[in-house]
Each structure stands twice: as C-alpha cells, then as structure tokens.
C-alpha cells in the first residue's frame with residue numbers, strides 16, 4: 001500500500017516532466033530546423049550575391065587593366081606601327097602585373113597582331129576569339145564571360161589548352177551525356193578597340209581562364225566565408241561550372257583532389273541553365289549534404305554558358321540542431337530526476353504522518369493505547385491525526401473502565417472463592433459434631449421417661465440444631481459452585497417446575513403466582529439443578545417479599561441483541577408487587593450472608609449463590625426495584641453458538657411443520 | 658402404632674454393621690442409633706482397620722465415611738470390591754456418608770456402583786430410613 005502511493009506520486013511527477021520534455025524537444029526541433037534552414041538559405045543567397053560581385057569584380061579588373069594599357073600613348077603607337085616585338089614584351093609585362101592568362105592585340109580584321117603567348121602559334125580563325133569578335137561587331141569595349149574553344153586556347157598558349165582540358169566524371173543524378181571530356185575553357189575577359197583618331201587600328205583583348213583556377217574560387221571562399229571551417233573542412237564552398245561540369249571549385253573529392261569534372265544534377269542544370277533562374281535548396285554535393293544556391297553565368301553574347309554556385313555544409317547546422325536537441329534532452333532528463341526526487345520527497349512528506357498513524361494503529365491493536373503518532377500536521381492529515389487521537393483517548397477511557405470493572409469482578413470472585421473455601425471448611429468441620437448433637441438430642445427425645453419440660457428443652461435443642469444444619473447446607477451450596485454440569489435444557493420446563501414447587505407456599509400466603517412461558521421451544525445449555533436452584537431462590541425471595549393479595553409473575557423470553565442478529569439471550573424474569581429494595585440495600589443483596597429476613601428465616605446466601613451460578617453460565621442477574629412498589633429480577637443467559645444452531649434448527653423445523 | 662410395628666420388624670433382623678469414620682463422635686452417634694435398633698455394631702477409625710475386621714468377621718452392612726485422612730472411603734470401596742469375606746455375603750452392601758457432597762464425589766460414587774448415600778449431619782430417623790431403603794431396594 002505505501003509503495004504504490006509513493007510510486008503514484010513519483011509517477012505523476014515523472015509523467016509531467018516527460019511530457020513537457022518531449023513536447024519541448026519536438027517543438028524546439030521543428031522551430032530550430034525551420035529557423036536554421038531559413039537562416040542558412042538567406043545566408044546562402046547573400047553569399048551567392050557576394051560571389052557574383054567578386055566575379056564581376058574580376059571582370060572589371062580585367063577591363064580596367066586593358067583600359068589602362070590602351071591609354072598608354074607608347075603602347076598605342078606600337079599598335080599603330082605594328083611593332084610586334086615590342087608589343088609582345090609589353091603585353092607580357094602587363095599580363096604579369098595584372099595576372100592575366102592570355103592577352104593580345106588583333107588587327108581591325110580580327111587577325112592577331114601580337115600576343116603574349118609563345119611565338120609560333122597555330123593558325124586559327126579570327127572568329128574564334130569572342131572578345132575581339134564582339135568588339136569588331138559592336139565597335140565598343142566589352143567585358144564578361146566567354147567560352148573559348150580548344151583551338152583558340154591552343155593558339156594563345158598550349159599550356160592554357162592543357163589547363164582547360166578535363167575528364168568528365170560520371171556523376172550521380174547528372175544528365176546523361178556521351179561526352180567523355182571537356183576541351184573548351186571558360187574565361188573572364190575583355191576586349192577594347194584601339195583608335196587612332198577615328199580609325200580603328202586594332203583590338204586589345206585579354207582575360208583569365210577559369211578552368212582549373214584555384215585562386216578565383218579560393219578567393220571567393222576566403223572572402224565570403226572568411227576561413228570559416230567546421231571539423232577541418234571549409235563551411236562554405238564556391239564552384240564555377242562550364243555548362244554543368246565543375247571547372248573550378250573548392251569542393252574536394254574524398255581523395256583530397258578538387259572535384260573538377262563532376263557535374264551538377266540534371267534538375268539543377270535544367271532549372272538554372274534551361275530557365276535561367278536561381279536555384280536554392282539542400283543538395284548532395286559530391287560527398288556531403290550542402291545548402292546550395294546556383295545562378296546561371298551569361299557570356300558576353302547573352303548565352304547561358306555556365307553556373308556560379310555557392311554551398312554551405314549542412315552538417316554544421318544539423319550539428320547545431322543536434323546539440324540543441326541533446327541539451328533539451330539533458331534538461332528533460334534532469335527534470336525527470338528532479339521529478340523523482342521531488343516526488344519521493346513529497347511522497348515521504350505525505351506518507352510520514354500516515355505511516356506513523358499506521359504503526360500507531362498497529363500498536364493499538366497490540367494493546368498500547370498511548371502510541372506515538374508524531375507531530376500533528378496542518379492539513380487534512382492533521383484532522384485525521386486529531387480524530388485518531390480522540391479515538392485513542394476514548395479507547396483508553398473504555399479500557400480503563402473495562403479494567404476497573406474486571407478488577408471489581410475479580411475481587412468479587414476472589415471474595416466469593418475465599419468465602420466458599422471457608423464455608424466448605426467450616427461445613428465439613430461442623431457436620432460431624434452436628435451429627436452428634438442431632439443424634440443424641442433425638443435419642444433423648446425418644447425416651448419415654450422424660451418430663452414435659454425436659455422434652456421441650458430437648459425439642460429446642462433439636463430445632464436449633466436443624467437451623468445450624470440449614471445454614472451449613474447453604475454454606476455448602478455456596479461453596480459447591482465449582483462444578484457445573486451443563487446440558488441442553490428446556491428452559492420453560494425448568495422454570496415451570498420451579499414455579500410448581502413454590503406454588504403451594506404462594507397459595508398459602510395468598511400471593512398470586514403466575515408463569516408466562518415464552519412461545520415455542522427455549523433451549524439453553526445449563527446445569528439443570530443449579531439453575532433450578534437459582535430460579536427457585538429468586539421466586540421464593542419474591543414470594544417472601546410480597547404481602548397477601550400481591551402477585552408474582554414469572555416470564556421467560558428470547559432477546560435479540562441490537563448490534564448483531566446472531567447474539568441471542570434467554571431471559572427469565574420474576575416480577576413482584578412486594579416491598580421492593582431500598583437504594584442502600586441494592587448494592588448488598590448479592591453479598592453472602594446479607595439478609596433482611598428474620599433470624600432463622602433467611603441465610604443471606606441465596607442471591608450470592610445464584611449470581612455466582614448465573615455468572616459461571618456466562619450470564620448475569622439484573623435488578624429493577626422501586627421501594628414500596630415491587631421488584632423485577634431478570635436472569636440473562638447468553639445462547640452460545642452450538643445452542644444457537646440447535647434452536648435455529650428446531651425453529652426452522654417448527655415453521656416447516 | 659406404625660412406628661411400633663416398624664421397630665418390631667427391625668428388631669427381627671439383627672444385623673452386623675461395620676461403621677468406618679475418622680471422627681469418634683460420628684462413630685459414637687452411629688453406634689448409639691444402630692444399637693438402639695438391636696444391630697451389632699463394630700466401629701473402626703480408618704480403612705486399614707476396616708479391612709482387618711472384614712477379614713475376620715462377617716458383616717451385613719458397612720457404613721463408610723468418604724472423607725478421611727490418609728486412606729479415604731474410595732480406597733476402602735476399591736479394596737473390598739469382588740473380594741470373598743466370611744459370612745453369607747460376598748461383599749457387604751455399603752451406605753456412604755459424607756459431609757461434603759460435591760459433584761465430583763457423587764460422580765465417583767456412581768462409578769463405584771454405590772447407590773446409597775446419606776449427607777451428614779443426619780437425624781437418627783434419617784439414618785435408619787436410609788438403611789431400610791438400602792435393604793428394600795437391594
């Protein structure tokens with residue numbers, strides 16, 4: 001019982017803690033996921049913007065380098081004069097200063113006049129140079145992205161052609177293609193017309209090849225993500241695609257090489273290159289999940305030729321989320337521990353007074369009526385404790401009363417027992433000499449030769465001796481109470497025969513003696529002769545107390561106890577209309593030798609013997625008396641279980657008949 | 658008139674009676690009463706002595722007290738049960754006296770098949786009537 005209360009309390013606390021924990025973990029996770037993702041997405045789109053800016057910055061730098069060079073009058077002069085040798089060295093110097101991969105000057109017809117690359121170039125069609133082509137067509141300077149074919153690259157510098165060439169790596173989810181390698185390159189560059197007066201004398205062009213360039217993407221990464229690393233990897237990566245293939249990237253393969261030649265998924269390619277829109281979502285890049293953004297790269301002719309993209313590692317965000325969730329879980333566990341602690345503390349606090357009440361009631365059941373119940377609490381349990389204490393005090397009261405009563409009873413029975421032993425001893429001692437007195441007085445009386453006076457004296461002796469004999473017989477009756485032989489007895493018949501025995505006396509005295517037996521059979525287990533003596537004595541007392549014309553009514557009956565239907569009591573009552581008993585005598589009438597009757601008439605042993613006999617049957621004698629009006633003596637005999645059964649059986653037989 | 662006839666009838670039968678009691682006044686009383694009726698009375702104060710007398714003389718009746726110091730009446734009843742004694746009777750009939758008839762005593766008497774019993778004290782008439790009843794009923 002104790003443990004379940006305790007575990008109930010702890011259980012409810014735990015339940016609440018667990019519920020709150022789980023709900024907050026769930027909500028927190030969802031909220032966090034959304035926020036983090038939103039944050040990451042907006043960040044990625046900013047990052048992509050920044051990347052595009054940097055890209056544009058590169059383009060502008062190339063244009064600026066060409067513009068500055070073209071403004072040099074000496075350089076212009078060399079072009080006008082077609083001084084190839086000096087031009088070439090000049091170009092090499094400029095390219096070295098501005099970091100251009102290729103640079104050259106074309107004639108107005110598009111044929112190259114001078115270039116920074118090696119001197120014996122393979123012949124190439126002038127249309128292969130997109131920057132020159134654009135300038136010639138529009139007559140204005142141009143800057144931007146362009147795709148350069150293999151022939152052009154080779155003519156500019158074979159090293160460039162080699163740098164641009166790459167194997168296309170088969171990639172999951174990418175569009176299927178036949179192509180095995182990519183030979184073209186993508187470059188940012190610019191073209192600038194050179195005029196002498198209003199006459200176009202040549203076109204200055206130059207640019208940087210993006211393929212395989214690490215500086216460009218790493219600059220972007222270092223600028224945008226500022227060397228932000230997570231678990232040894234850069235958080236953000238930047239990639240340039242030619243078509244859908246990576247040409248410059250800082251996404252690494254598992255083997256540590258850059259993931260050049262891998263391709264973007266078909267979905268992204270179609271979306272970005274097909275519709276020219278920005279694409280932003282989480283995506284699996286090479287070997288990790290990234291939050292990515294892609295934007296098309298448009299070349300100087302307005303064609304979508306490649307993709308610029310930025311990506312942020314998702315793990316960083318996932319780990320943040322994981323960390324937060326695990327913190328939430330820790331908090332939940334801590335909450336549960338606190339719940340267990342608080343629950344058991346509270347349960348103890350609640351149960352402590354109850355437990356002490358329980359042990360107190362256990363002590364009470366073992367007979368200690370003043371057990372320790374601990375401090376009284378101020379709540380409902382306090383009320384319980386107070387009630388318990390009140391109950392205890394009334395129990396103590398009752399116990400005290402009981403003890404007193406049983407002490408009195410014990411004293412009484414001890415008194416009676418010692419009186420009985422005394423009586424027995426006296427009776428035995430006296431009987432022998434009494435025999436002598438009776439014998440010789442009677443023998444003397446038999447003689448014919450004695451005179452009247454002597455006869456009268458002897459008669460007096462004999463009478464007095466008879467009285468002594470009666471007293472001694474009473475004493476013996478009193479002392480003989482030790483042995484009873486109870487048997488199933490018809491109480492009505494027993495009382496009836498006692499009434500019959502007294503009837504003559506009553507008739508002579510003029511007292512109306514009547515008997516009203518109970519209906520039906522009344523069977524109890526009693527010692528027949530002892531109980532008859534009791535009834536006889538009480539009826540005789542009643543007749544003695546009643547004047548002529550009065551009445552004595554004897555009744556028998558069965559009484560059911562108010563509390564339990566099983567408890568039944570046989571009642572024999574004797575009611576007289578006699579002198580009654582004064583209040584001060586009422587306490588004494590059961591004492592041995594107490595009598596109000598004339599000397600020789602009463603021994604004062606009748607009621608003391610009677611009450612002892614009745615008590616030894618487990619019953620009691622009650623007296624109701626009004627002096628001058630009469631008395632009622634009631635003998636109450638409890639029916640024991642076995643008697644009960646028998647009377648029940650006879651009862652049911654009776655009703656069945 | 659009736660009394661006289663009864664006395665005569667009694668006189669006709671002179672019985673040999675053995676009285677056993679530890680108290681001399683009881684012995685004296687019994688002797689006085691029984692001899693007044695013409696019976697032959699021998700008194701003994703204890704059970705052992707009673708046995709000695711029973712060995713030597715024939716008796717028609719025993720009057721025995723139950724409560725005696727040392728050997729009591731029950732001892733004597735036990736002792737004489739089924740024994741052959743001189744005289745016409747195998748075992749004389751017994752009238753038991755007691756000044757203290759408890760349930761226990763009465764029960765033991767019943768077991769010893771003693772049916773005749775007189776409480777002390779008694780008047781001469783009561784004793785004689787008890788003896789008459791004993792012989793009438795057997």
Ligand SMILES: Nc1ncnc2c1ncn2[C@@H]1O[C@H](COP(=O)(O)OP(=O)(O)O)[C@@H](O)[C@H]1O
Nearest residue numbers: 541542545589595596597602603604605606607
């Ligand atoms: N029915 C009664 N009416 C009045 N007094 C009674 C009645 N019964 C008993 N007594 C009183 O109780 C006393 C004791 O009675 P009991 O013990 O029978 O002794 P005894 O009858 O020998 O006097 C009687 O003397 C009498 O005073």
Ligand SMILES: [Mg+2]
Nearest residue numbers: 537541606607
């Ligand atoms: Mg009386």
